[in-house]
Amino acid sequence: MIAETPTPPYYAVIFTSVRTEGDHSYAQMAERMLELARQQDGFLGVESARNEIGITVSYWRDLESIHQWREHAEHSLARDKGRKEWYKSFKTRVAKVERDYGFDVE
Amino acid sequence: MIAETPTPPYYAVIFTSVRTEGDHSYAQMAERMLELARQQDGFLGVESARNEIGITVSYWRDLESIHQWREHAEHSLARDKGRKEWYKSFKTRVAKVERDYGFDVE
Numbered sequence: 001m002i003a004e005t006p007t008p009p010y011y012a013v014i015f016t017s018v019r020t021e022g023d024h025s026y027a028q029m030a031e032r033m034l035e036l037a038r039q040q041d042g043f044l045g046v047e048s049a050r051n052e053i054g055i056t057v058s059y060w061r062d063l064e065s066i067h068q069w070r071e072h073a074e075h076s077l078a079r080d081k082g083r084k085e086w087y088k089s090f091k092t093r094v095a096k097v098e099r100d101y102g103f104d105v106e
Numbered sequence: 107m108i109a110e111t112p113t114p115p116y117y118a119v120i121f122t123s124v125r126t127e128g129d130h131s132y133a134q135m136a137e138r139m140l141e142l143a144r145q146q147d148g149f150l151g152v153e154s155a156r157n158e159i160g161i162t163v164s165y166w167r168d169l170e171s172i173h174q175w176r177e178h179a180e181h182s183l184a185r186d187k188g189r190k191e192w193y194k195s196f197k198t199r200v201a202k203v204e205r206d207y208g209f210d211v212e
C-alpha cells in the first residue's frame with residue numbers, strides 16, 4: 001500500500017534491484033527485514049513493487065535513523081547475502097523528501 | 107532497468123499509485139509519457155515496477171526541470187485523466203538524492 005508519511009521533510013531510501021534466478025530463501029529474508037525495519041526508531045513506512053525490476057522505498061525520520069538501520073547486525077548479514085545470492089545488480093539512493101502531494105478517491 | 111544516474115546531488119520524483127480496474131488506455135498513455143519525459147531537458151532516467159501498487163521513480167537534474175515537466179501541456183492533461191480514470195489513489199514525493207551506491211555482478 002501507499003505509505004502514510006508525515007509532512008516533509010523526511011528521508012527516502014530508494015532501493016532498486018534486479019534479482020538472480022530462483023528464490024534462495026529470498027522471500028523469507030524480505031519478510032524478516034520488513035518486520036525488523038518496522039521496529040526501528042525513525043521508521044515511517046515502506047512501499048514495494050516488483051516485476052522486471054524491484055523497487056522498495058523506505059521512509060525515515062532522519063539520516064541518523066537510516067544509519068542505525070544500516071548498522072543493524074541482521075540487516076548487515078542480509079546485505080552480504082544479497083550481494084552473493086539474491087541480486088544481479090542494485091542501486092541504493094538516499095534522498096531528502098522536500099514536498100509531497102497526493103490524491104485518494106475515498 | 108536500473109537508471110544510470112550521475113553523481114549526486116540530483117532529484118527523484120517518487121510516484122506511488124494504486125490503479126483502478128481495467129486499462130482505459132492507460133498503457134498507451136504511460137508509454138507516451140515516458141517518451142515525452144525522455145525528451146525533457148534535465149531528465150536523467152526512470153525506474154518503474156508494479157504489482158499490488160505501482161512505483162515509478164523519475165530522476166531529474168534539478169527542481170527547475172521537474173517544474174518544466176510538470177507544466178508540460180500533454181503531461182498536465184494526462185494527470186487530469188489519471189485522477190478521473192486511472193488511479194484510485196496516488197502519492198507524489200519530490201526528493202533530493204544526496205548519495206547513492208550500487209553493485210553490479212558484471
